[in-house]
Amino acid sequence: xxxxxxxxxxxxxxxxxxxxxxxxxxxxxxxxxxxxxxxxxxxxxxxxxxxxxxxxxxxxxxxxxxxxxxxxxxxxxxxxxxxxxxxxxxxxxxxxxxxxxxxxxxxxxxxxxxxxxx
Amino acid sequence: xxxxxxxxxxxxxxxxxxxxxxxxxxxxxxxxxxxxxxxxxxxxxxxxxxxxxxxxxxxxxxxxxxxxxxxxxxxxxxxxxxxxxxxxxxxxxxxxxxxxxxxxxxxxxxx
Numbered sequence: 001x002x003x004x005x006x007x008x009x010x011x012x013x014x015x016x017x018x019x020x021x022x023x024x025x026x027x028x029x030x031x032x033x034x035x036x037x038x039x040x041x042x043x044x045x046x047x048x049x050x051x052x053x054x055x056x057x058x059x060x061x062x063x064x065x066x067x068x069x070x071x072x073x074x075x076x077x078x079x080x081x082x083x084x085x086x087x088x089x090x091x092x093x094x095x096x097x098x099x100x101x102x103x104x105x106x107x108x109x110x111x112x113x114x115x116x117x118x
Numbered sequence: 119x120x121x122x123x124x125x126x127x128x129x130x131x132x133x134x135x136x137x138x139x140x141x142x143x144x145x146x147x148x149x150x151x152x153x154x155x156x157x158x159x160x161x162x163x164x165x166x167x168x169x170x171x172x173x174x175x176x177x178x179x180x181x182x183x184x185x186x187x188x189x190x191x192x193x194x195x196x197x198x199x200x201x202x203x204x205x206x207x208x209x210x211x212x213x214x215x216x217x218x219x220x221x222x223x224x225x226x227x228x229x
Contacts, residue, residue, distance in 0.1 A: 033217075040221075041205065041221070041222060042219070042221055043207070043209075043219040044219075048214070048215045055214070055215040057215075090161060092162075105149065105150060105211055106152060106167045108164060109161045109163075109164075110161055111161040112160070
């Protein structure tokens with residue numbers, strides 16, 4: 001029973017297209033995240049979404065927009081794809097408490113979506 | 119600004135050896151530190167989470183320690199096995215949005 005799932009696993013598309021990646025968690029967590037892992041394998045947080053509060057990393061272009069239909073889902077929409085958007089995108093979730101609390105804000109990751117922009 | 123550094127960047131050891139991976143962070147104002155494992159082409163698997171009030175956590179052959187005041191954490195792997203070969207990542211959480219990852223240590227355990 002997958003805890004955090006993402007679709008699709010692979011996405012190959014042309015520059016300029018618009019695409020979406022879906023994420024679902026069945027852990028009952030209240031916070032979801034999107035991360036980008038670049039070709040050097042460095043992970044950077046892009047968004048955090050908690051109780052309808054979206055926090056955006058200021059370095060993320062506004063072509064990227066997360067959309068959460070409910071607490072269990074956080075989708076990532078990307079408009080006007082560019083070559084530099086090629087990366088692996090990971091969704092994660094946690095139960096967020098202000099100072100960590102009992103769960104300690106332990107994050108659980110999805111399997112990733114490898115996006116290739118041609 | 120929080121920075122997380124992992125040393126060494128890569129490590130190759132023979133099977134059965136005990137080993138230590140290091141993680142250091144510049145800002146000691148963290149709530150927890152989490153160690154992950156990433157296999158090639160796969161997602162991240164959570165190994166251990168240490169809250170800021172704790173000194174260590176253990177799971178099987180893994181032991182993680184945290185010295186918040188000096189900004190350091192170690193992941194100790196006992197009796198390494200070829201199946202332990204992966205990239206190990208540490209991440210510190212400073213509250214809210216602030217999760218910062220290190221670049222990882224690539225471990226190769228030779229049979």
